[in-house]
Amino acid sequence: MTSKPPPRARRADARRNRARILEAADAVFAEQGPGAVTEDIARRAGVAIGTVFRHFPSKQALVEAVFITRLRFLTEQARALCAAPESSGEEFFDFFARWVELSADKQSFVDALTAAGVDVQARAAAGEYPVVRAELLEAVAALLRQAQRAGAVRADIGAPEITALLIGTARALQHAGAQQGPRARLLRVLFDGLRPQPDRAGDRDRSDGARSDSEG
Amino acid sequence: MTSKPPPRARRADARRNRARILEAADAVFAEQGPGAVTEDIARRAGVAIGTVFRHFPSKQALVEAVFITRLRFLTEQARALCAAPESSGEEFFDFFARWVELSADKQSFVDALTAAGVDVQARAAAGEYPVVRAELLEAVAALLRQAQRAGAVRADIGAPEITALLIGTARALQHAGAQQGPRARLLRVLFDGLRPQPDRAGDRDRSDGARSDSEG
Amino acid sequence: MTSKPPPRARRADARRNRARILEAADAVFAEQGPGAVTEDIARRAGVAIGTVFRHFPSKQALVEAVFITRLRFLTEQARALCAAPESSGEEFFDFFARWVELSADKQSFVDALTAAGVDVQARAAAGEYPVVRAELLEAVAALLRQAQRAGAVRADIGAPEITALLIGTARALQHAGAQQGPRARLLRVLFDGLRPQPDRAGDRDRSDGARSDSEG
Amino acid sequence: MTSKPPPRARRADARRNRARILEAADAVFAEQGPGAVTEDIARRAGVAIGTVFRHFPSKQALVEAVFITRLRFLTEQARALCAAPESSGEEFFDFFARWVELSADKQSFVDALTAAGVDVQARAAAGEYPVVRAELLEAVAALLRQAQRAGAVRADIGAPEITALLIGTARALQHAGAQQGPRARLLRVLFDGLRPQPDRAGDRDRSDGARSDSEG
DNA sequence: TATGAATGAGTGTTCATTCAT
DNA sequence: AATGAATGAACACTCATTCAT
Structure with missing residues (x-):
């Protein structure tokens, strides 16, 4: 019938x-x-x-698939931003802000990401994960290099640090909640730290004393 | 006997x-x-x-107890560091680094912390949590004010931002893994961002162009 | 195939x-x-x-479901017995005996019934229970009215008393065990009590002696 | 010291x-x-x-002890009521009413009683239980005989039936709740059933046959 | 292929009972 | 004898996974 x-x-x-x-x-x-x-x-x-x-085939597989989908999305973003021929390096900050907003919007984008990530690290050296991860890392690295070449970002950090910072910042923003004030301030601190730094003579080592001079 | x-x-x-x-x-x-x-x-x-x-009485209670114990420990640390009479403001960075190392050591100090934190926010306006949390916040705030007075930390951020940063940084370090190089670099970025900032005229808008001059 | x-x-x-x-x-x-x-x-x-x-969804729900199923069964019985057009009123006693046998067979029909009932009284004014209960009560009431009209049952009792008696009798029979002699005697006492009563002038006080005359 | x-x-x-x-x-x-x-x-x-x-030594033992204590109390009551030399037989009804009120007051006097009783029946042919039980039975029997001799209670029932009735009635009253009207009516039915019965021509025996005529 | 009922190992929690103090 | 903390078997309930339809 x-x-x-x-x-x-x-x-x-x-x-x-x-x-x-x-x-x-x-x-x-x-x-x-x-x-x-x-x-x-x-x-x-x-x-x-x-x-x-x-x-x-399993819940774990579903989690990983979601995770990988997210990574791919970010990779695309990074690549698209990297495509601009004459770069001022600010695309890097755009990317950073965008990711981080995205993550904090969805309550625990990064929770799942990291939760899965941990499991994945342990036993998914197989699967598409390593490839996807490598691609994202490379895309971020390219964006970073571009920004560093343009003098927009300090030279002494690499893609791995940036990835860690992205994840950490997303968490920080998540903790900060929805208020715009604190969120903006947090990003400002981060971004300032990522800029090429002035010669803060002897930070942490000597200058403390020196600075305390000018203050005490 | x-x-x-x-x-x-x-x-x-x-x-x-x-x-x-x-x-x-x-x-x-x-x-x-x-x-x-x-x-x-x-x-x-x-x-x-x-x-x-x-x-x-329940698993949840145990999680919260662990959480609160951790908060108390951090409060003590902050208070102890704040006690120094003549401060250069660097104690603040000590505290930051110490917390963050502690957190990253224990794989997901912050996971449980946040996991519990989320639940707690929802329904534990009761219990000791609010008190403990307030105490920690106050201790951090005191340490921060001290550092700001000493000129070691920029003036435009407050304790809430610091708390968020602490949590986020712990996460970032956790992601960075055990290697000392990346960990140190991450903290350097953070700390630089927390210092009083030079007059980076027109960051993001104009100065980029200016700087890109000197580089491109 | x-x-x-x-x-x-x-x-x-x-x-x-x-x-x-x-x-x-x-x-x-x-x-x-x-x-x-x-x-x-x-x-x-x-x-x-x-x-x-x-x-x-829970054990409690299962208990209640069993309970309600039993109530429904009894309701059907009562209704079926009530259907006879020309009634002598003896169907009422049939129903009584049947329920009570059923209950006593299954060791603690009434235990579960009451156990659940108690809980139910407390918080299941919702669910099907009230409806089912009301239906049973109405069916019993109809049967009772029929019997009372036919002069088979005394006029000064209502459905609630009957329900209580049913439960109590089931318990009594359960206690009496399986022997037929005591069971029959128990029911005889009950049924005699339910019949329209002769004018036992001054019961409890004097007339007992008087009547014992005509019997002893 | x-x-x-x-x-x-x-x-x-x-x-x-x-x-x-x-x-x-x-x-x-x-x-x-x-x-x-x-x-x-x-x-x-x-x-x-x-x-x-x-x-x-065990919870079960405690339950049984409570149970036995209750039995003893009732035995005493029955014995005391039996002591009256010139009896009209009404003491029996007093006892009945008293027990039953007592039971219904304490919500499930009889629940525990029976609950324990069931267990006890199964395996406590040992212990004091059989003795206590026998004593209560004998006391009730004496009271009953007295009432029967006085013509206050029908002759065709014995102590076991009374015990069962007591338990069942307590349950019925418990179900009836606290209202005095239904409680009184319940007891009236019971007591009427326990009285020596008039010659209710054909109840259950002949009249059934008679009816079966008209029915089938 | 989709469905959703069935499975059953696993988990939080309770409570009678024991035993060191 | 009394205490009350510790024990651990038992239980209600969950949920990832399978499989008959």
Whole structure:
């Protein structure tokens, strides 16, 4: 009675489902952290729990997929910003601010990210993760180099530090809450620290005494 | 042989157990996050599971107790550093570095901290938490004011920003891993950003162009 | 071989499981009281523990479901007996005897009933309970009125008293054990008390002696 | 230093403790049923949990002790009422009413009683229970015989039926709640049933047949 | 392929009972 | 004898995962 639907139709459906699940997972993990119950994600995606597991063989795999999707998104951003031919180096700060806003919006973008990241570090040297991660790192590195060449960012730091700072800053902003004042101040501190630094003679070592001179 | 034990003997034992549980919980939460299994904590503390629940009526209560203990420790640190009469303001940076090292050592000091913190914000306006938190904030604020008076820290930030930065930095260091190079560089960036800033005329807007001059 | 199963197939299975669980719970609660271990019920029903909790969100819910099922059964009985057009009023006694036998068979039909009932009184003014209870009460009342109209039952009692008597009698029979002699005698006392009473002038005070005349 | 207290003093203390525990247990079981937590009893008695277990080797033993105490109390009541030399037989109804009020006052006097009773039936053919039970039964029997001799109670029932009725009635009253109207009506039904019965021609025996005529 | 009911190991929590003090 | 902290088996309930339909 029911004429068999063309097999392509299914494929399209399946692909759409996969996308919806990923989207739902992203949202739910952002709201509730990676501890969220998988059925919530299914419900949000409008599919049955079985469908989630058909597309992602385990919850861990789903978390990683969300994680990787996020990394890819950031990589694209970084690449796009890097494309400008004549750069003043400020694109770097744009990227930083954008990521960090994105992260703090979704409550714990970074929670899931790091939570997954930790697990991933442990045993997902396999999978696409290392590649995706390397690509993001390279994109960030390129952006950073560009900014450093333009003199917008101090020369003594590299992409790994930037990544760590991004994650840390997202957390800091998350803690700061929604108020614009503190958020702006936090970023200002960060950005000032990232600029090429004046010759603060002997900071931490000698100058303290020196400065205390001018003060005491 | 054993001279009559003081009447508080039992109490002392119980107090020791409580301490051991707290210690074990601190360690286990640091290693595995607040999702750690309560029985692991009991095992680590060398007591039966019932004993854990005798001292802390729920897992949540245990998490909060660990959290509060950490906050208290930090408060003490801040107060001690603030006690120096003639301050150059550098104690502030000491505190910052110390906290952050402490946090990053224990894998997710801040995870549990924030995890608990989130829950706490939601419903523990009661309990000791608000008090402890206020005390820590005040201690940090005092240390910060001292440093600002001494000219060691920029004047346009307050204790809330510092708290957020502390948490974020701990996270960043955690992400950076154990290597000393990146960790030191991260802190340098942060600290530079916290210093009183030179008149970076028109940062972000004009000066960039100006500086890019000297470089491009 | 198997012709295409109706689309509700799964549902049917699930419904059967629900029924089996309910049945098993009824039996187990009857044997061991409402304190019975939920896994025993699962085992008896031939399902896993999770399945029990899928169908009944908590043990309390299961107890109540069993309770309500019993009430419904009794309501049906009462209604069926009430349907007879030309009644001599003896259906009432049939109902009474039937309920009470049913109850006493299952060791503590009434235990669970009351145990649940007590809890229910406390907080389940919601749910189906009030409705089901009202329906049973009404059915019993109808049966009672019928019997009273026919002159088979005394006029000075109502449905609430009957309900209480039913519960109490079930308990009494349960205590009396399985022997037929005592059980029959108990019911005889009850039924005699429920009949329209002769003018026992001065009961409790004098007339007893008088009547003992005509009997002794 | 502390001169050893005379050993008798301890004994008195211990005996007092035992009594207080029993009293507390009676109250707590009455309020919460035999599922009540043992520590609640200890708290109510003003002793430590260990003391409860020193006096009663297990919770079950405590329940049984309470049970037996109650039985003893009832036995005394029955005996006292039986002592009247010239009896009209109404003492029997007094006893009945008194017990039943007592039971219904304490919410589930009879719950615990029966709950314990069930267990006891199963395995406490040992202990004092059989003796105490026999004594109560005998006292009730004596009271009953007295009432039957006086013509106040029908002749075709014995002490076992009365016991069952007592328990059942207590339950019925408990279900009826606190209102005086229904309670009184319930007792009236019961008492009327217990009186010597008039020759109700054909009840249950012939009239049924008669009816079966007209019906089928 | 999608569905969603079933599974069952795992977890937080309770509480009768023991035992060092 | 009394205390009350410690014990640990037992239980209700959850949730990732499987599988019959």
